[in-house]
Amino acid sequence: MSGPSSMRTPLARVRNLGASHSGTSDFWRQRLTAVAMTLLIVPVVVVVIMLIGRNHAGAAQILGSIPIAIILLLFIIASTWHMKIGMQVVIEDYIHNEKLKIASVMANNFFCVAVAMASIYAILKLSSGV
Amino acid sequence: MALSIVHRATGLALYFGTLLLAWWLIAAASGPTAYANVQAFTGSAIGKLIVFGYTWALMHHLCSGIRHFVWDLGYGFKANEREALTWGALVAGIALTMLIWIIAYAVGGGR
Numbered sequence: 603m604s605g606p607s608s609m610r611t612p613l614a615r616v617r618n619l620g621a622s623h624s625g626t627s628d629f630w631r632q633r634l635t636a637v638a639m640t641l642l643i644v645p646v647v648v649v650v651i652m653l654i655g656r657n658h659a660g661a662a663q664i665l666g667s668i669p670i671a672i673i674l675l676l677f678i679i680a681s682t683w684h685m686k687i688g689m690q691v692v693i694e695d696y697i698h699n700e701k702l703k704i705a706s707v708m709a710n711n712f713f714c715v716a717v718a719m720a721s722i723y724a725i726l727k728l729s730s731g732v
Numbered sequence: 733m734a735l736s737i738v739h740r741a742t743g744l745a746l747y748f749g750t751l752l753l754a755w756w757l758i759a760a761a762s763g764p765t766a767y768a769n770v771q772a773f774t775g776s777a778i779g780k781l782i783v784f785g786y787t788w789a790l791m792h793h794l795c796s797g798i799r800h801f802v803w804d805l806g807y808g809f810k811a812n813e814r815e816a817l818t819w820g821a822l823v824a825g826i827a828l829t830m831l832i833w834i835i836a837y838a839v840g841g842g843r
Contacts, residue, residue: 721753
């Protein structure tokens, strides 16, 4: 198909295909989530400082308040998505064995989704007050 | 200056550091005993060191990321501009880390 005798030009063969074979969508999402976190970092740091030195009851009350829960949920979604893309770039840069690369990319997805879901579940549980 | 690799290294540190953030949130959702365990860890010498390192990694990655964003927009490619952006990110990352910890101690230290 893509051997020397192919009629497709070299550019046509590589267009939209990075090492991830999914084009430039990850590049865009990496920037999108980065800008989101740049906007969210000040409120997130304020929330963390609000929690320092508080016992469980105080911390749970703050974390369960609606605006704080929403800020943290947005930050968690942006950061775990950003993490997933960033780690995939690192994997594709350094791991050249195809099978190991696919396994690593898969493990990376599992890790990031697990961290995201665990954190989201915790915040929703705190918000529901049970 | 070879700060690109530091951007990548801090990104990797933050990747695994997120486990600490998840642990803290899950503990808060679990109850007083679990939350006390997290506080015992973050209050210990090694815990404080890890959280301090996490703060710096986050602030450096943020500032260094803004530097990359400036480049993405097509600015700052002259030699002196590159140097200024790189040093600016390095200094701003350290300064923000110090600022956050000073505020954290001033606000939370007495609680």
